[in-house]
């Protein structure tokens with residue numbers, strides 16, 4: 163059974179040789195061209211549709227389902243180039259996995275492990291660099307930077323972070339958690355590449371800067387919220403302030419991380435502490451605006467078990483316990499030529515398993 167049947171239909175932007183990019187939906191291992199549907203679907207990016215709001219999203223999806231049911235031409239994915247599906251406006255990255263926060267703290271701050279005092283009071287985040295968000299398949303050049311006092315050179319501790327990104331459609335400010343489904347169009351898988359040696363030296367007290375700004379990869383597919391099923395969120399203690407309540411939908415997304423051809427982890431999104439609705443409410447709570455194309459990522463998705471973590475820092479305990487790949491080689495951090503593939507599935511709104519796309523990157527020296 164396909165993960166990309168008519169129940170799913172994630173949106174992407176594709177082109178054939180010598181043709182302009184256009185909108186499509188994924189069907190199996192093909193893409194269906196939406197341009198003949200006209201209007202908001204005859205575009206070179208998702209932004210106009212995303213800006214149009216939920217009534218238009220629903221109408222577009224109904225039109226697409228009817229179109230796909232009539233057996234339109236299917237263009238094999240092998241014949242197209244996939245592009246960034248939307249123009250990325252601002253990019254924010256949260257830190258909402260308690261397991262990740264505890265693991266990273268123990269590794270980077272063994273003198274002061276544990277959650278920061280404010281962690282359960284607000285969804286911690288930082289603003290990233292939208293101009294270096296790239297589509298899956300774009301090679302990732304190993305970053306250089308300061309690695310310590312007097313040392314500048316290529317990162318030796320290049321890592322991944324498996325995350326889920328939420329894409330804003332309708333602009334707004336001071337949004338409540340209940341506004342989430344009116345403003346957020348859908349989700350996409352994210353790899354927040356991270357240079358741990360640059361990070362460890364630079365990050366105090368302002369947080370990640372050049373350690374993560376060189377590249378962030380996203381899946382070419384945006385899964386509309388309409389394709390997903392909401393589940394209950396985890397209990398939150400202490401009770402969040404009013405502006406972070408009700409928590410809003412959680413999603414039981416099951417991620418998978420492959421290092422070259424070896425699956426090394428299955429991060430469970432249901433284990434995230436803060437919901438995307440709370441992240442959006444917090445992000446706009448001071449009067450800051452969000453606009454069409456804003457991307458806010460969940461933070462690294464790590465579950466309680468070692469085979470559920472979303473970074474190699476955690477998987478290998480910062481290289482101290484290398485992981486063995488299927489070709490017999492071992493790894494602590496990424497080597498040149500390594501390829502990382504993040505995929506995901508969930509039980510969708512129609513009650514069947516659907517795919518969440520994939521985000522792939524290969525490391526160049």
Ligand SMILES: O=C(O)/C=C/C(=O)CC(=O)CC(=O)O
Pocket residue numbers: 255256257258259262263266267270323325354356365370460461462
């Ligand atoms: O705990 C730290 O100092 C740093 C943590 C991260 O690097 C994580 C970050 O980018 C946010 C996240 O993905 O959860």
Ligand SMILES: [Ca+2]
Pocket residue numbers: 255256323325354461462
């Ligand atoms: Ca991150």
Ligand SMILES: [Mg+2]
Pocket residue numbers: 290353354355356374375376377378
């Ligand atoms: Mg990044």
